Amino acid sequence: MKRLISLMTVLVLFGSMLLPGVVGQASVDQGNFDIALKAYEDPIISNGQVNLKVTLSADANTIVDENGLVKVTIPREIFSSGDLSNIHSDAFIFDHMENPAKDDPDSIAVFVKPDSSYNEGAAWSASFQLAFQAPLLRPGTEIKPEQTFNVAYNGKSDSQTLRVKVEEGGNPAPFEKWWKSAVDSNGIGILEEDDSKYNIFHLAVNADRSFELGDVTITDQIPDGLSVEQDPVETPNIEATDATTVKGIRIVEVAADGSRKYVTSQYRDAIFFDETTQRLEVNFKNLTKTDSFLIEYRVNMETNKEVYKNTATMTSTDVGEVSDSVLVRPDSNTNFNKALTKSVNKEFLIGDDTKLAYTLTLRSIIGTIKAGQIFTDTLDSRLKYSKMISGMELFDVRQEGQTLTFTAKKDMELGTKGEVVFEVDASGVAVGDTVTNKSEIELDNEQYDSNTVATKRVSNAILIQKVDQDDANKLLAGATFQLLNKDGEVVREGVTDASGQLIFKDVVPGAYEAVETAAPEGYILDKTPIPVVVEADSEDTISLVVKNKRNNTGVIQVEKRDAESKEKLANAKFTLTSENGVQSGTTDATGNLRFEHLTPGEYTLEEVEAPEGYVIDNAKRVIQIVSGEEKTITVTFENSRMKGSVMLTKKDSKTKEALEGVEFQLLDKQGHVVEDHLVTDEKGQILVGDLDWGEYMFKEVKAQEGYRIDENELAFEVNQENVSQMIELTKYNERIEPNIPEEPITPLEPSVPEEPSKPEKPSIPKEPNIPGETNTSEKPSKQPALPTTGDSGMQWFMMIGIILSTFGMRAYLQTRK
Template sequence: MKRRITFSILFLTSILVFIGIFNLFGSSGSAYAATTTDTTPTSSISPTVTSPTTTTSPPVTSPTATTSNSTVSTTSTSPTDTQTKDITVAPTTSDQVASTTSTVAAPVTSTSTQTASATDTPVPVKEIPMKGNTAADASINSGAISPGDTTYVWSDYNVGYNWSIPDYVEINAGDTATFTIPDNINVTQKTTFDVKDPKGNVIGSFTILPGQKTGTLTFNDALENTTTGRVGTISFTAKGTSDSDENKDFILNKYGWINTTTAASTDTQASEGIPTSLTWNVAFNSASQDLTHVVLTDTIEPGQTFVRNSVRANYGYMLNGKFISQGEIVPDSVELVGNQLIIKFSNVSSYVDLYYDTTVQNVSTDQINKWHDKTTITADQISSEAEHTIEWGGAGTGEGAKGSIIFTKLNSVTNSPISGAVFEIRNSAGKVIQEGLTTNEKGIIEADDLAPGDYVIVETQVPDGYEPSANYEWPFTIVEGENDPVLLTGFDKPFPEEPGTGEEIVYKVDSADNQALVGAEFKLLDAEGNVVASPLKTDAQGILDMSDLAPGQYSLVEITAPEGYELNSTPIAFEVIAGKTASVYVKDVKLPTDGSLTVLKVDSETKKPLAGATFNILDSTGKVVKTGLTTDEKGQIVVDALPDGSYTLVETTAPEGYDDLKDPIAFTITAGKATSVTVPDEESEVVPPEPPVQPEEPDEDDDNVVEPSEPEPEPQPVPEPEKPSVTTPGKTPSGTIDKDTSGYGKLPQTGNDKDTVLEIVGLILSFVLMMSVISYRKLQH
């Protein structure tokens, strides 16, 4: 009792201590969490910025075309001046776009080409005297318009020059030449473009600024080594200068211009003067007729995209050849069907001036770009059509007198061509003008763009296997006026081959498909079996190149086969001959990837093959990979193509008369090898018959004693088979009547009543004993 009380006190004390510790740490954790909570406030300030948008549309002069009020077809050549009250949409002359490109054919004598980029205010190093660069030399629209003719602000004009530089005038990088613009040409946009020779090499750049009457060609160093034949062209597009119009009435007029005012200020293309959008102007009914059911159909050609919601129009009248706007007029409908823009008005009784915009794509800076647009008008009273083409860009050609050289490099012993020799060309002053010239597989170098004068071609790098030449310079002269190239030949002397050595090349391949095998290792033995070199390994192409071998007999032995192949350790004999190269192919056979299994089922004693046994094969994971395998009359099962790995053999059905195999048999399959498993089986044990029950002796006091009949002879025991199974015989029931040997039939045996009484008494005693034990245990507890 004391022990129980002590234990209870200790147990309660432990519980109280544990509760105290838990409360202590719990409160500390809460305090820590409170002190580390992030309570930093978040402040968000979103300033409001107002960006006003200012749209400025410069005024445009809309030309008129002389037409009658009847149904006619006209082509517009000059628009009318446009002035608006509410919306200014036509550009002034300062906002219209002029663009140029030019290409000059001039020789290049240096492989390093520099490009001089002209700025808005170029600072010339030296002004180059030039012919063909004055305003009087300019050709306007290929000579159709002279510098003194009237030109119009709404029309595009192509201005071209054919220039030349006098012979022997020195040209250095940064030198400039000035081109004068005719008085009847107005440049409305900055334009800069490269000037190129026929090969596409840049020799300089041309720049012209809005409102200026001169343009500047700035050279790089490409023409420094030229003295004659410096000619070229410059051409660009610009606008005219006159806004007067003598035409009074017209049915339909069409005009267009490059519009950069719609481009964003961050548009690099627009900021460099490259067009991004166009504005098209359609003017009709200058006589202010009453027109009904007016339909304008405008065809937008490829390379342009209509800007939606860009259609705007004003109505007004003509005054002294000028359009006076009286306000905005809104079309009844604007619809884009395919590439046709259809604009409808139900009634028109005034002069209408209409505009819309398109964006342009794939603008080239090396040629003249053209954008064409055609408009037709139909009404109940009239019909007409007009078209206009906007041009931008430029083009040019040129040529110069230059010489060339063809140099051939040969082997001095065999006269065979030598590739890989590197040269440079120097002028008479020793300046390198071309470098890094390398002979091709034919041993040839071709160098052109050489001005007349004296030169020397110098070998700067000798190919492997050749001696540096004592004479590594070859002089030559370019003669003015001669077009044929200068032909030169040079020789290099090869190093002599080292005597007394040879070479053997081994090719390691697959025996089936001759595929190169990487990673095979060999050892090289001499005639006495001494190791000369080891290990020698085949490269990524399956090649083993053994050079500088002394003449004699050798053998090559494979010591490591490529992965997945059988080792071929047979020595390969070969002979090395001085100055000769021999080769040999060594083939390896792939290792098999599967193995096979043979199962033999036999009697455990006689070793006789047993047919009819059935097996399953399981892999290392317990998965059945083969099932229903049955031994044949030879007691065998053969299984081919089993991958490497561990397996178990499980007998599912034993042969008739034999016990099933209790334990699975483990076995391992090795690639390329055959595995055999012998499975013995034991015969089933034979159970002997039950022996007869012996009769009991009769009670002597029983008056009804019947003499028992003579018992039948006891059967002889069956010989015990090898390892018989244990079988328990059934009980012989009481009251069995044996046969009456005297022929009077079977009689009941004496003593049966005694047996019944004894059984009842035994049951009563057992019950009493069991109850006594139970009572005793209760008393104990």
């Protein structure tokens, strides 16, 4: 017998694993849930719209895919037309339909899948709706007087029976206006406030194919606060080979078998819609009994009003004027389509921490949550309510013992949420204990639990011990470590003490990495991450031993550069001083100098001799060689160039005497004036300093009086080789000489004149011949004879005059100086 019972048990378990999930099959009980069905039309009238509302409510994390689908069963004989795939909800997904149902040929079965994501961590209640049109109910129509509708989900079900009202002498209507979405218990259409896809109106023309209609005109005035959607989605189960619109309006042709298709393009010229006034007019002209059409449009809610009345009218030469109206309102369901979630700010209480903050969030899935909605939170006995943190403007809070009751003060529209945060004292939670908490929401007089949150008090530690790699007994102080979480965030940081230890206390359980960021002095840094896991149930200290290797490989490289050109400079001498002594060196041809094999510590680098032509940099650089850092430390020194100077001396080209008062200009290589009005002093000198490296030239612009200007420019260059010395230049000027007469010929010594002989007695001259007369005698001249050039008296006179002139000219020239 025992073997038989065991075998049967195995078969039952094995069979349950093989059986596919079906609607109504019970699953593992994960929490409280309920399924409800509500039908508003009682009785069902001829050609009337039937609206079914299915509501699923559940504790948090109860609705899962493994539970299967929601199944809604509709009697086939009461269904005339309608789109049963349009379920008017974002919290459910239409799966498929069976017409007829496989398990009942007299029924239609609609299968819908709940979106379990809404129930994750939240107490949940949501609904979907099905709407369809009943058939024409005339006297003699064969139909059951009562129609039963059923819903089933995961082993639970609900049903509702509606009466059928046959209209005595009822006549088909040539024109009707239909609301093709959800309605409330009063038959008023429910508008989706944020999405037009469910807000569908149909204007039905000759729906029963009972009329010949001539010259048909339909008018419809969209009420204030609503507007026609200009880019509407297509309605499922309508053939959409022609899905064009005229300003958001479509025409649907209904076949005798009930099939429908869009034919808007055929009637484009018959549709008139004024976007400003929101007035619609459609002209069909003449229709036969076989013609049946729907005028379809969707609306957006522009202004929130309590109710909208939408009236449309058809006129025809055969039936006159027929009007029909529909009432619609914004969705404001107070009991359903909402979710309550709970969260806590800490998963763990660490050490002496005693404060927890709980957050309750109430949000709408569809429609508006009305003021007066209630939810509660009962605290664990180890917790004590402290205070409200936020949400007082949205909720009234009342405390009774360990229970907090929250009541919504005002409506919460779709897309908004109400959130309340309060603080509790968790001093009563002992180390190792876990405290749980959940909230409850009242939905249709039932209480449903939110998700449950938990917090555990823990106490633990991570101990890091730092030692020498070659001598484990040598404990190393000064090592810095960081503790990183799984996201790479630093959660703790510290330095090993004199005993080589660092302890991180009360760490939140989880996976971490310990990373060394600075090694002890004289040791190589080891950045290898050390994984460590802190278990939630462990109160032990986790010990980590980390070893370091000594480091004696520090390098300092000096770079010497020209401050202006940035070119590297050779022959700069440096000293490097530390507690171990002084090292020195000189930059090579590449401008570099390396000090290698440096032990960790502090070094002072100083320039003691600059390259030729440069100013020494006296700034001292203090450098730290850090243990474990293997990179070369590069230090750059820049030297400014020394300034050059020049001295120009002006001299007489012959006497070499200094010439004062000569004026010069100093020009650069391009001929630009560097210095102007440079004048030689009493020593004949000009001194110019503070010259940058480059080529220059002196240009004489004014000479001393009596000297010629030397128009030849005197060039020189200031460079690295001569910048430390005075450049000395000399320039000569030639004197302007006066025009002096040639040296006279020295006269010969005069001879002593002979004693003159006694003159003879002159003869008496004859008388001069008078023209026309004959001179018979001459008379001697009475004037003495003048000396001739060759006479000695004249020579002495000329020599004395020349000598006097020479001395006079020389005296004159000396006074000019």
